[in-house]
Amino acid sequence: MTALLFMHGWGFDASIWSGVVRHLYGFDCRLADRGYFGTPVMVESDGPCVVVGHSLGAMHWLAGLPEGCRGMVAVNGFDRFFEGDDFPGVPRRPLDRMIARLPQAPAQVLSDFRTRCGADAAAGVPEPASLLADLELLRDGDFRDAAGGLPVLSLQGANDPLLPEAMREAVFAKASVTRMTCENAGHLLPLEAPEWTAKAIADFARAAA
Secondary structure: OOEEEEEOOOOOOHHHHHHHHOOOOOOEEEEOEOOOOOOOEOOOOOOOEEEEEEOHHHHHHHHOOOOOEEEEEEEOOOOEOEOEOOEOOEOHHHHHHHHHHOOOOHHHHHHHHHHHHOOOOOOOOOOHHHHHHHHHHHHHOEOOOOOOOOEEEEEEEOOOOOOOHHHHHHOOOOOEEEEEEEOOOOOOHHHHOHHHHHHHHHHHHHHHO
């Protein structure tokens, strides 16, 4: 069986996938956690797998694809975040401000970010070190070459408040990419459209098996 390995995005935890996993009947779903609110959880594959990443979670997978990876589903995801080098990403300055503020006010920085995404307040106490390290990865990371040739399903929300439309159309340009857009959703597809997201993941995983 092809395992599904999940990674959440910045400022969230593995629980963001709860609604999606409920619709993935019969799949071996393994949920990683970056430890923003507690102990990190790593997941591995012991055979064929498809990795699923929300937002920054897609970049985490590209930084070290597991053995046996058959493809990736990027949910509101990207292989690079910041703009430049003819890439229509997000300006670096807001990220620089978040990085500067986070050590002094982690809860406020996190709250502001989640509010912008349209999410509720975080349920746990934030761990600044892991949040800061991944903010720097978000600002500086560029994994466009790592995605080259990889089968990628890019799922995006038409009303995403974080990712410009031009960026959503440009991500994974070097991969073997299929693009799908959910018209009535933003940056939180796992919460806003869990059944739609799960069906897209399931169809991709079955084709990759």
